[in-house]
Each structure stands twice: as structure tokens, then as C-alpha cells.
Amino acid sequence: MTKEQPFIDVRHAQKKFGALEVLKDINLQVEKGQIVAIIGPSGSGKSTLLRAINDLDPLTSGEIWLEDKQVNKDLPHRQYEKHINTVRQEIGMVFQHFNLFPHLTVRQNITLAPKMLKDISDDEANQLVEEQLAKVGLSERIDFYPSQLSGGQKQRVAIARALAMKPKVMLFDEATSALDPELVEEVNLVMKSLAAEHMTMIIVTHEMTFAESVCDRVIFMDEGVVVEEGPPDVIFKNPQNERTKNFLRKHLNG
């Protein structure tokens, strides 16, 4: 792993909604294969930061880099579209509310983008689905519609759908927050297996125990700034900042 340029590099990220400054000069570097958790109270800007990484919520100023490519370029519409659609293929994203396509089967959900964007045959597409579904343990649900799946299963399909594009990094935006407590574990297990394969991941989460068990690094955000960051055992066991301590006191004992 070369050290010259970080895998993901967020430089001086600033985001304003009118007068409200949601991100205040955030700098964040993620190395290849690293798993980073972003924690913090709601409204701290953690989801906005995650959504800025694939330019879903464009920054007001600052730069996002994935390897040697700048993600958030200021280009004329057509050029920007072409650019961003290419870059986004390398950044997988998983949402709190799954956002599976309800009119398509599990198979079609997973193959839609690869079929349209990559030149693959039907055989290759089928192989791709089987491979990805096996990874999330849902091979037997291949021809089901999303409405026929449980929340946990939906989220696992959503993960498989993102993985089918063979992304270089996966972004998780509170992937388990909308799930019933008994369904959280199956999604966590899938994320852990991705971690074991050294997928680069940035995870916005409310689940401290999960963050502690899988992440290499934890970032605590509050009011649009990174308050504290470090390895999980430091952040969770021995936080330095008062705001981090307060937040964790509420969340670990709550």
C-alpha cells in the first residue's frame, strides 16, 4: 500500500444549507482496506459527509478524492453527468431505507445497473447475481420481489446490489437503523464478512458495539466538525474530549 496519496481524501469539506453550516472544514483520509465508523448525535453532519463522498449532497466547498480522481468536480452539466456516473460505479452505497426497486425482482435489482453500464452477457449477469446473493446468504430469494422480503433481507439484497458493481469502497448510511432489533444481526454479519475481505468501508452508525467490533478507526462528529478520532479502543474506552464522553455516556448505557 502506497502512502503518497490516501485512498479516499476529503479536503476542507464545507457544506451550507442557506445560513446553516452543516460541515465545517472537514478533513478525512481513509486508507485502502480501512473500515471507518462515523458516529455522533443526529444533526452532527455525519450523513451529510457520507453523502458528499459520492456527491449525492454536493459540498459547498472543498474536495473529495478517490485515489487519483476528484469526485466533486465543477463541470458543465453533460460533462459532469458523464464524470459522476463513472466515479459512482466505484462507490457503493447502502441506505437506511434500503431503496430497493419495488417493481423489480431481487435478480433484476442486482443486475439492472451492471447490465446497463457494463458490457456483460446474460450468463455473466446470472453468475454475478448468484455470486453476490450467496455472499449475503439469500440465494433462495433470487426471484422474489422486495415486498416479499423482511427488512433484514431487503438490506442484504441492497448490499448485494451495490457489490455487484464491484465498487472500491462501500458507504453505509445507518444501514441498520430502520430494522427491527432482531434483524440487525444478519446485516451486521454481512458487513463483518465484507470487513474480513478487506473492503474499504465508511460506516455511519448508531450502533457503538458494532462499530467497536469491526472498525479500524472511529470518527466522532458534532455540529459539523470532527471532534475526536482514533482507534475504537481509544475512542470508546478512553475518550479525551468532553463532548465525546457525554455522547458515549448516553449511548453506551442507554
Add this chain to the structure above:
Amino acid sequence: MDYDLILRVYPFFLQAALVTVQLAVLSTVLGLACGALGAYARLSRMSVLRFIGAAYVSVIRGTPALIQLFILYFGGPQIGIQLDAFSAGVLGLGINIGAYMTETMRGAIIAVDKGQVEASRTLGMSGWQTMTRVVLPQAARLMIRPLGVNINAQIKGTALVAAISVVELTYTAQRYIGSTYKPFEMFLLAGLIYMVIIYVTGKGVSWIDRQVQIK
């Protein structure tokens, strides 16, 4: 109530009803086309198109359909548009219902959850791919019943073209009143036929809606 009279004239009313159905079908097809274009314009990135779409909707919905038909049929020749009554009827009714359908279609498109667009775009699909493969298939299902309401209104709206002398159901009823002096029977019969057309159409719309809903 003169039942004999009704039995004597109803075949002629059914013939006229055929014209009403033709008017409704043709103007609905035109309306759907106008609605699709209108919705496209209203949701466009280009402000010129958005303006044209909004102007179309507010002008058409802001004036009586009868006036629109009069402008087209009676006013048309003055500016060089010469149309026979039936064509003017189809054109006028189609443009009119198109404005309502514009709003129906636009509403259905923006009712599709924003998360669907985000999921599609984060996979790298373009705006157009997202629209055609993710948004429209879902929006189409959402718009079937409200479009059915538009079509219902359109069938009744065809009665207006009697005023520009298209020999359809309402005009026929009026003509028979002229010779029989039985407005109660004649309008009742016409109303009954409208009701049958609307009932059957409504059933058809419901059937289509059931066929395409997501399991």
C-alpha cells in the same frame, strides 16, 4: 314517460354514441401525448421548457373548455386554421385534457420516492436511465387511476362539442327534442348511454390497474 318513443329512437342514439366514443378515444390519445410532453416540460432542467409547460397548464385550466373549442372552431378560420367540426372537437378536447394529464403525470413522477433516484444514481446510472428504468415504471403504476379520473371527465366533456355542431350524443338528443318536444326522455336516454360508457371505461381502468400493480 314515452317508452315507445325511447324504443323508436334509441338505435339512432347508439349510433351517435359511437361518435362520442370516437371523440373520447381520439382526444384521450392526443391528451396522453400532450400530458407526457407537458410533464416532460414541467420537470425539465431547462427553465424555458418549464415555463412553456406551466403556461400550457395554467392557460388551459384557467379558461372554459367551451371557450377553447369556440376559439378553435369559430375563431380558427380567421387566423387561417380551417377545421371540420369533428377534428376541431378532437383537437380542442385533446389539448384541454392534456393539461390535466400533465399535472397527473407530473404528480405521479414526483410521488416516486426520492430514495429510488438516489439508489439508482449511486449505482452510476444516468438521469435518463434512472427515469426510464426506475422512476417511470413506478410512476406509470401510480398514474393509472388518476388518469382514469381524467378520462372519466373527458367522456363527459365530449358533450361540449355539441356546441360546435358535432353530431354526437348530446347533439343528437337536442335534435330529437326539436322534432319530438320530449326533452325529459331524450336527455334521460343520452345520460343513460353516457353512464354506460363511463361505467365500462371505469371497469377497464380498474382492470388495467390490477394487472400492473406490484405484487
